[in-house]
Amino acid sequence: MKNTFCVDDLIMNFEGLPEVMLIDALESYCSEAQVYITELRSADLETSVRHAHSVKTMSKMVGARFMATICEEFEKTEGSGKVKKEHILAHWPEVKIEIETYVASLKY
């Protein structure tokens, strides 16, 4: 069963930082990862692997576990394994919605 977003990972990594950082970090993740995901659509393989690496790093930081896993797999196999670019692009909206919903719950 895929674990889209794990709040515990986020809280653990950001322990010791002000609570407002959690919101800021999640919003940063959504906007920054979006840029990479947009670019991924039309990027060549080398750029795609690089972008997958960046999205993997960010995803691990904020607890987007499944996104981190598939980006890691894509990076390791350089797109020639089971995970293709399309899987990352398809999963992204789900992650974004879940995180945005969580952010909204923190704010209101």
Add this chain to the structure above:
Amino acid sequence: MVVVGNVQKVRTVHILLVDDVNLMCQFLNETLRVIPGVECHTASRVSTADTLLQRYDMELAIIDLNLPDGSGLEIVKQIRKGECKGSHDIPVLIFSGNTYKEAVKECLMFQVSDIMAKPIVALELRKRVQNHLNKKANINTAEHFQELDKKLREANPPKEVKVKSSVVKNEPSEQTKARKQLESADSEAVNQFIKWPSDATTGFHQIDRRLKDLCFQLNHFHFYRTDKETYPTAKEDIKQIRMCLDDLNYAIKPIKASNPDLAIWKPFSERIKMISELPFDKYSTPKLALQGKGQFSKSLRTAWMGILTKPIIQRKK
């Protein structure tokens, strides 16, 4: 060194943070800036890190190995060879999402102080940095590392510095190399039309980050609209730009509420409105005639340059 004793003397301790992921830079900055006296300087590229190393007397560096214009290892070597304003024997911490065996081996030859895997917990990172700031490591001389680097270059003649993935890649064919060169020229050209100066800031990193994203989105749109014959994703990309602008307007609200008297708000709001009112929808079809592209470019540049002016933008100190 931050002296803590009967009399607490706090002086500025400059720390270099190098990571191409903004979120990581933000995380590192927020984690470390609470250490008394610490002032963090962030860079997302080897070239920017070099500029900062020449400008500030850095006392610690945290470096990601995987950077868009080279390897973080180049920065490690630069520091250890004494090719920077500060001392060569400062603590250098590697912070990486992958364990590149060759790169790590070379980092150890250049006596990096610590290697940390991503992700890392904020408290753990802060503790490690404080420990490194408070102890004096036994590092070889700068001449030793200059000699070492020379020997390594002779043994392995310089080629294009790229951080390889952990899986061995097959050597690409000549055709693929030629195609990649063209595509790489493309991706460089995308970010040439408008720029976000590396030493610019609004004074608020939340706004800076969003303006950089906006700059990227606008460059991307402009490049594909004016340089390519067809642009099938024009509508989706325009939607992204509008979401970027909405996000920027939304992010400003709490900052403006906490700092209502700042002079930047009125001009900032006017300039963002100028960008919002550009006729993107006129340029949303997959194919477009040449006529009108020139005017759009001019309007976009004018609107963006309006943002890069005082009092909105200051130069980073």
